[in-house]
Amino acid sequence: MNKKELRNKYLKMRKNLQYEEVEKKSKNIIQKLMDTAWYRQSNTIMSYIDFRNEVITRSFIKHALKDNKRIIVPITDMSSKILILSELKDFDNELCQSSYGILEPKKEYVRVVSCNLLDLVLVPGLAFDTSGYRIGYGGGYYDRLLQRLPQKTITIGLAFEFQIVGNIPVESFDRKVDFIITEERIIRHEH
Numbered sequence: 001m002n003k004k005e006l007r008n009k010y011l012k013m014r015k016n017l018q019y020e021e022v023e024k025k026s027k028n029i030i031q032k033l034m035d036t037a038w039y040r041q042s043n044t045i046m047s048y049i050d051f052r053n054e055v056i057t058r059s060f061i062k063h064a065l066k067d068n069k070r071i072i073v074p075i076t077d078m079s080s081k082i083l084i085l086s087e088l089k090d091f092d093n094e095l096c097q098s099s100y101g102i103l104e105p106k107k108e109y110v111r112v113v114s115c116n117l118l119d120l121v122l123v124p125g126l127a128f129d130t131s132g133y134r135i136g137y138g139g140g141y142y143d144r145l146l147q148r149l150p151q152k153t154i155t156i157g158l159a160f161e162f163q164i165v166g167n168i169p170v171e172s173f174d175r176k177v178d179f180i181i182t183e184e185r186i187i188r189h190e191h
């Protein structure tokens with residue numbers, strides 16, 4: 001299957017998930033994440049805010065803020081196809097839905113930070129293979145972000161086990177994540 005076919009297949013599969021299942025598996029994934037040294041040792045963490053049936057990160061973000069982590073969330077800049085990084089301080093009061101339905105910081109709460117600050121980045125995806133390659137929505141947003149991160153930044157894909165596939169077609173601009181966490185396991189690569 002090519003990327004487009006894989007994207008459609010996994011979009012459809014994810015759409016058919018029951019909310020209870022998404023919630024239960026997400027809790028398990030987030031627990032695994034929070035038990036890692038990668039989490040404990042990170043000061044500044046970028047996390048996507050879950051959209052549709054992505055692995056739920058909302059409670060993680062709130063918890064991490066209470067843990068005194070600096071939390072950075074992405075703002076999708078459609079014109080440049082770049083993710084703008086913004087520090088979030090209060091999950092309940094600083095966000096609103098963008099025109100695409102994704103929660104993003106309201107204008108007055110946009111606090112742009114450099115990607116050089118990031119210790120850990122949580123990456124969403126429709127499908128991943130075990131070497132860390134991924135398929136997203138097809139804009140190349142995360143490929144561009146992963147490319148500009150410093151060497152020290154740890155990148156972790158969050159996915160449900162059914163989203164782990166044998167082989168993903170790779171193009172020259174595709175970037176891998178270092179690790180993938182599913183409800184069943186942590187898939188590790190050399191950093």
Ligand SMILES: Nc1ncnc2c1ncn2[C@@H]1O[C@H](COP(=O)(O)OP(=O)(O)OP(=O)(O)O)[C@@H](O)[C@H]1O
Pocket residue numbers: 003134135136137138139140141142143144147171173174
């Ligand atoms: N580093 C880059 N610089 C410029 N263009 C890029 C870069 N990375 C990807 N692109 C462009 O983005 C487009 C989409 O890439 P791809 O199909 O891999 O998306 P994706 O990885 O599924 O999306 P996303 O990262 O948004 O989840 C490609 O046509 C490619 O030309």
Ligand SMILES: [Mg+2]
Pocket residue numbers: 134135136140143173174175
């Ligand atoms: Mg890609």
